[in-house]
Amino acid sequence: MTPVESLTGPHSRHPLEERPACRAPQPIVEIDRLSLYYGDKPAFQDVTLSINKGCMTALVGPSGCGKTSFLTCLNRLTDLIAGCRVSGQITINALDVLAPGINVIQLRRRIGMIFQKPNPFPLTIRRNLEFPLREHGIRDREQITQIIETTLRAVGLWDEVKDRLGSPALALSGGQQQRLCIARALALLPEVLLMDEPCSALDPLSSGVVEDLIVGLRGRYTILIVTHNLAQARRIADYAALFWVQNGAGRLIEAGTAKQIFENPRDPLTAAYVSGMRG
C-alpha cells in the first residue's frame, strides 16, 4: 500500500470503525533496552517493555523519571532536541523506529501524539484538521469535509463547533482545544496514540470530559498514556508500567496488567507507590 492509499482507504469507510479490542493481547510495540541521554545525563535507562495492540497502557511514576522522554522516543521527536542520544531498539509493527534511514514523516503519521498542554495551531478550527490531512496527500474537498465531521463527532466537539469552523481554534476553551488536538491526531488514522498527561493542564470539568473521550477510544486504538493521576490510571488502563528514578536515571520498575500492578504489586516500590506511601 502506498502512503496515500493507507490513508485514503479506510477513510472511505468509517475512520473510527471498530479496531481490534484488547482481548487477545498481541504486542504491536516492542521496546528493548531503550536508554536516552541528554548530553551525558541519562533521562532513563534500560527500559524493556511491550505494548499490546488495542490496549491502553498507563505509564505512572513521579515527576522527572523519564516518562515523557520515553514517549518522545517512540515517534522520534527526540530528533528535534539537540544533544539527545537514544540507544536500544524500538519496533512498531515490524518497523525499526530507531533505524537511521526510516521515513520519520511517515512514522509520525502512524503514531499520533497528544501533549500535556493543548497545542492547536493558530489557525481556524477547520484548518487545524485540514492542514495535516492535505500534507499527507488527502486533497479531495468532500473527503476532507467528511473526515473533519467524523473526527469532530468522535471527540464530541461537532455540535459545539459545527457553526464556527472558520473561527480561531485558540478561541476555544482548554478542554475543547485538547479535544480538537485529539481529533487532529485521529484524522490521520494513527496505529498508536501517545498521550502525555492529556488531562493535567485542564480544569476538573474539562478533564473529566477528555478522560471520558479517552476511555471511549479504548479498544479501538493502541494508547500509551503518561499520567500522574493514579486514580485515573486505575480507572482507564488495561496495563500499567511504573517508572522510578534510581541512581540518577529513570528506570522501569514493574510492568503488568493494571489489575496486577494496582492490586497485587510484586515490587515493594510499586506497592508503596500505588498505596500512596511514596511518590
Place this chain on the structure above:
Amino acid sequence: MAETLSRPQNLREWLAFVLVWGAAGLVTAVFCWLLGDIVWHGIGHVSWTFLTAPPENAGRQGGIGPILASTSLILGVCLAVSLPIGIGTAVLLAEFTSDQSLFGRITRRSLDILAGVPSIVFGLFGNAFFCKMLGLGFSILSGGLTLACMVLPVLIRSTEEGFRAVPASYRLSAAALGLSRTTTLIHLLLPAAVPGLLVGLVLGVGRAIAETAALIFTSGYVDRMPESLLDSGRALSIHIFDLSMNVSGGDTNAYASALILVIMLLAINGTVSWLATYGLHRKIMTV
C-alpha cells in the same frame, strides 16, 4: 494616565514622579517642537506642483518630482534585495542553526557589529565595491544595494527574534503530526514570525529612507528624473541636506521636503502596522 497612579506619598516618591514625568514630557516636547517647526515652515509650500515638478535654480524654486522618483527607486532596490536575503538568513539562524554552533555565533556577532557601524562607512564601502569594483558608478542601483547592506543586519536580527518568539510547541506539534520542516516553516512559522519581520522592516526602512551619508557616495546627487536604475538619482534626504547646507535661500523648500519625508515615514509605518494588525489576520489567528 495620572489618575491610575496613586498620589505620591513622600519626598522620594515626589522626586521619582517629577523625574519620570519630566523625562517623558521632555522627549514629547522636543518631538512636538521639531514636528511643529517643520510643519509650520513647510506646509505653505507643499502643493501638487511641488510634488511633481522638477527642481529649478538648484532647488530654490520648483518641486521635488524627480527626487521622489529616485527615492522610491532606491528604496525599492533596497527592499527587493534585503527582504529575501534577510528572511532567508533569519530562517537559517533561527531554525537550522543551534545557539551554540560556531557559525551561528560568528554570524550573529558580525550582524550586531554591522548594525552599529556608522552609515558613512557603508557609504564608502558602497562606493568602493558597487560603484568602482562592480562598475555600477554613481547610480540608483549602487545606492539601493548599499542601503540593503546597511538595513540587512537590523532586518535579519529582528526577523530572527520573530522566529524565536514562535512557541516551541508549534514546532513539536507540527513534527508530531508528521509535517515536514518546509511545510511547518511556510505555513506556521513564517506567518507567526511576521510581527518580528515587520518591526525589522519599519526600523530598516526608517533608517534607509532617512539616509544621507551612505547615499552621497553611491547614488550621487543628480536631480534630474532618472531614466534607469543605472542613472544617478538624488534621494530626498540628500536634497534636504543640500538645500539647507549648500544653497542659500533654499530653506523654505528644504522645510517642505522635510515635511514630505516625515509624511512618507509616517505613511510607511502606518501601512506596516495596519498590515500587522489586519492584513495578515486571515492567515494566522491568535484571537
